[in-house]
Amino acid sequence: MRLKKSAVGLIVYLVLLMLPIYWMLNMSLTTNADILGxxxxxxxxxxxxxxxxxxxxxxxxSGYINSIIYVSINTAISLTVALPAAYAxxxxxxLGDKHMFFWLLTNRMAPPAVFLLPFFQxxxxxxxxxxHIAVALAHCxxxxxxxxxxxxxxxxxxxxxxxxxxxxxxxxxxRFFLTVFMPLIRAGIGVTAFFCFMxxxxxxxxxxxxxxxxxxxxxxxMTRTVSATGLxxxxxxxxxxxxIVPGALVIWFVRNYMAKGFALGRV
Amino acid sequence: MNKTENNKxxxxxxxxxxxxxxxxxxxxxxxxxxxxxxxxxxxxxxxVGTEWFRDVLGDERLQEALWRQFLFSGLVLLIEIPLxxxxxxxxxxxxxxxxxxxxxxxxxxxxxxxxxxxxWIIFTRPDIGLLGVAINGLGVEFDHTxxxxxxxxxVILMEVWHWTPLVALLAYAGLRAIPDxxxxxxxxxxxxxWATFRYIQLPKMRGVLTxxxxxxxxxxxxxxxxxxxxxxxGPGNSTTFxxxxxxxxxxxxxxxxxxxxxxxxxxxxxxxxSWLFYQALQNVGTGEKQ
Numbered sequence: 001m002r003l004k005k006s007a008v009g010l011i012v013y014l015v016l017l018m019l020p021i022y023w024m025l026n027m028s029l030t031t032n033a034d035i036l037g038x039x040x041x042x043x044x045x046x047x048x049x050x051x052x053x054x055x056x057x058x059x060x061x062s063g064y065i066n067s068i069i070y071v072s073i074n075t076a077i078s079l080t081v082a083l084p085a086a087y088a089x090x091x092x093x094x095l096g097d098k099h100m101f102f103w104l105l106t107n108r109m110a111p112p113a114v115f116l117l118p119f120f121q122x123x124x125x126x127x128x129x130x131x132h133i134a135v136a137l138a139h140c141x142x143x144x145x146x147x148x149x150x151x152x153x154x155x156x157x158x159x160x161x162x163x164x165x166x167x168x169x170x171x172x173x174x175r176f177f178l179t180v181f182m183p184l185i186r187a188g189i190g191v192t193a194f195f196c197f198m199x200x201x202x203x204x205x206x207x208x209x210x211x212x213x214x215x216x217x218x219x220x221x222m223t224r225t226v227s228a229t230g231l232x233x234x235x236x237x238x239x240x241x242x243x244i245v246p247g248a249l250v251i252w253f254v255r256n257y258m259a260k261g262f263a264l265g266r267v
Numbered sequence: 268m269n270k271t272e273n274n275k276x277x278x279x280x281x282x283x284x285x286x287x288x289x290x291x292x293x294x295x296x297x298x299x300x301x302x303x304x305x306x307x308x309x310x311x312x313x314x315v316g317t318e319w320f321r322d323v324l325g326d327e328r329l330q331e332a333l334w335r336q337f338l339f340s341g342l343v344l345l346i347e348i349p350l351x352x353x354x355x356x357x358x359x360x361x362x363x364x365x366x367x368x369x370x371x372x373x374x375x376x377x378x379x380x381x382x383x384x385x386x387w388i389i390f391t392r393p394d395i396g397l398l399g400v401a402i403n404g405l406g407v408e409f410d411h412t413x414x415x416x417x418x419x420x421x422v423i424l425m426e427v428w429h430w431t432p433l434v435a436l437l438a439y440a441g442l443r444a445i446p447d448x449x450x451x452x453x454x455x456x457x458x459x460x461w462a463t464f465r466y467i468q469l470p471k472m473r474g475v476l477t478x479x480x481x482x483x484x485x486x487x488x489x490x491x492x493x494x495x496x497x498x499x500x501g502p503g504n505s506t507t508f509x510x511x512x513x514x515x516x517x518x519x520x521x522x523x524x525x526x527x528x529x530x531x532x533x534x535x536x537x538x539x540x541s542w543l544f545y546q547a548l549q550n551v552g553t554g555e556k557q
Contacts, residue, residue, distance in 0.1 A: 006356070006357040007357070007359075009353075009357050010354065010357040010358060010368070013354055013357075014368065014371050014372075016428075017371065017372070017374070017375065017428065017432070018371065018374075019390075019397060019398070020375070020386060020387065020390050020397075020398075020428060021374055021375065022397075023386065023389070023390050023396070023397045024386050027386075027389065035389070035395065036395065038394075038395065039394065039395045039396075039400050041397075077286070080282075081282040081283045081286055082283060084279040084280075084282070085279055085280045085282070085283040087279060088276035088277075088279035088280050089280070091270060091271065091276075092270055092271050092272070092273040092276035093270040093271070093272050093273070094272070094273060094274045094275075094276045094277055094280075095274055095277070097276075100280065100284070102542070102545065104283070104287060105481065105541065106534075106538055106541075107287055107290075107291050108482075108485050108486075109485055109489075109534055109537040109538055109541065110295070110530065110533075110534050111489055111509075111510050111513055111530050111533045111534065112489075112491075113491070113510065113513050113514045113517050113518070113526075113530070114298060114301075114513070114517050114523075114526050114527055114529075114530040115294050115295075115298060115530070117297075117523075118293065118294035118297035118298060119290070119294050121297070122290070122293050122294060137286070137289065137290060138290055140286050140287065140290065141287060141290040141291060144283055144286060144287050145287065146478075146482070148283060149478050150437075150475075150478055152474075153441075153474030153475055153477075153478060154440075154444060154474075156474065157444050157471075157474070187440050187443055187444055188440070188444070190440075191436065191437065191440045194373070194436075198373070198376050198377060201377060201379075202376070202377065202378065202379045202380055204379055204380060204381055204492065218379070219379035219380075219381060219382070222379065222381070222382060223381060231385070233385075233389060236382065236385060237386065239382075240378055240379075240382045240385075240386060243377065243378060243379055243382065244374055244377045244378060246377075247373060247376070247377035248370050248373065248374065248377065251369055251370055251373045252366065252370055255365065255366045255369050255370070
């Protein structure tokens with residue numbers, strides 16, 4: 001009975017969650033005139049014109065490619081540097097560890113509006129403007145601290161005896177870390193990878209400031225639909241639906257890591 | 268918590284420090300520079316000391332925006348954290364439904380923020396939007412472009428819709444990381460569902476919930492694109508949150524000095540409250556272990 005009640009609650013929540021997204025899907029399959037023409041629960045005259053435009057116009061689909069490139073680079077860098085650091089924070093005490101740990105998070109606390117100008121100056125000094133790597137590096141500012149924090153939480157949940165047993169058994173640190181420890185925190189790595197991907201994917205201000213044409217992100221392309229004749233709602237909705245797809249694929253791939261959780265006694 | 272003392276652990280942290288400091292330190296120094304100077308042009312600047320800081324602190328519209336911001340972030344935390352934990356507890360533990368639920372939960376998080384505001388403009392329109400038509404169908408007059416209360420309800424609703432899944436995903440991952448042995452022990456002891464939650468699940472989720480509270484506090488305090496696109500800060504100034512006002516100062520009036528001072532004060536407020544939350548959550552957890 002208890003189980004049933006929670007299932008009903010969850011289904012109600014998920015349906016409510018899907019309503020705005022359903023509305024976006026509905027809009028994406030409708031012409032602009034029909035959207036503004038009147039209320040309709042479903043597309044009366046479904047059309048794929050909005051999607052066709054995005055897939056055939058290079059200025060549109062290149063936005064997706066650019067975003068996917070810098071987001072992937074960012075996720076890879078964030079996880080690579082954050083994994084060993086999170087291990088250090090969870091297992092050792094060292095000079096300034098607590099300050100360092102909290103300082104990392106302070107990098108997420110600055111209001112971006114005024115920081116855009118010095119960011120632009122910094123990255124142009126290094127000749128990185130309008131490259132994918134510039135956006136990937138800039139997004140490390142908020143993704144690396146997050147990755148360290150999430151991973152540290154999961155690593156601290158692993159009993160220290162596992163490390164000690166492995167070292168007694170003669171494992172070197174890299175071998176222990178890659179073959180014993182990382183599988184134990186799969187859930188944490190999965191969540192972290194998804195969050196890095198997500199925050200980098202939806203960030204607009206930095207990405208737009210650091211790019212002009214070659215590495216222009218999709219979220220910036222979408223602001224273009226505001227023109228003199230008003231907003232093309234249908235096209236914008238179609239582009240919005242397509243921005244969900246890559247992230248949904250990522251979470252589909254990491255879902256098992258998140259769901260399986262923690263298998264104690266692996267060693 | 269007897270960690271091994273080992274200063275060589277710094278080598279594991281060094282890459283993180285370098286990569287974050289690269290983007291963090293120089294822009295921050297530049298902002299501090301702006302905040303104490305009056306800038307007329309690239310080579311014409313005058314040192315003005317704390318003038319901008321005094322100006323900013325005495326600005327009444329900024330103080331109003333600040334209180335609005337506290338109310339907003341407070342409501343967001345009070346709604347999203349319990350709701351997110353509740354959703355995580357209701358989620359299935361195994362089977363194919365897990366994958367479906369995880370993907371559906373993640374969808375709102377993946378939409379760029381400016382697009383979220385735009386979609387909600389249509390979604391809440393009383394003539395052609397699903398939510399607007401539904402509410403008016405119930406006989407309630409609802410228009411977020413005219414009534415400040417309706418605007419607040421809409422912005423909070425949008426924020427809760429957008430971000431509760433983040434809390435739920437973190438809480439769910441935290442729940443799945445609890446070894447089964449704990450639940451078996453609870454079952455043998457005949458513990459009630461509430462006792463299991465209160466003494467096993469909640470303390471074990473302390474780490475992920477700390478992250479969830481801090482993230483939701485910081486991001487809701489910095490919120491810009493969604494309410495700006497949806498309401499433009501109106502009607503009147505009723506949804507002009509702190510960062511919307513900051514952009515007005517920085518871009519609208521093109522006043523780099525006061526805007527930089529504003530940014531620094533803004534940053535320090537978030538820093539202070541995040542630290543307080545962090546300390547509080549750390550201590551709550553250690554007390555509960557008894």
